[in-house]
Amino acid sequence: MAQFSGSGISATFRFTSSGTGSHIDLEVSGLTGADHLYHIHVNGVSPGQSCEAAGGHWNPTSAPAGVCNTSNLKTCEKGDLSGRYGALPGQGTVRRSYYDPDLTLSQGPDGILSRSIVIHGPNKTRLLCGTISHLWPPPIHILRTVA
Helix, strand or coil: CEEEEECCEEEEEEEEEECCEEEEEEEEECCCEEEECEEEECCCCCCCCCHHHHCCECCCCCCCCCCCECCEHHHCCCCCHHHHHCCEEECCEEEEEEEECCCECCCCCCECCCCEEEEECCCCCEEEEEECCCCCCCCCCCCCCCC
């Protein structure tokens, strides 16, 4: 999960392991103007840290930047979520759900945990960012009650 806000923008990205990939539910509000790109970046960011600390796009397969054929996701940077699933419009609240076969909730070079999501402005500046982490504490589920 990555949840972050600032400058009138709030964003929540919830990742759930599903098969070999992840299901993503996102909600972003407060964007204005033209469409906004969003990507997974290499490094996590600490609270109060500049989004520049996120480093470059996460691209473990070295796919060419800016080249993304949505009918063949292997042509895309793994972290190019807007290339793979469309940019975020600059109006209202955006809610999307999709499955990505290439995103795994793990640490290490092929996983997305401890990396960041960056939302870019129309001029590609980094508007907002947050680190992808486990949802902790985990939700409590009552399986049965004893009367």
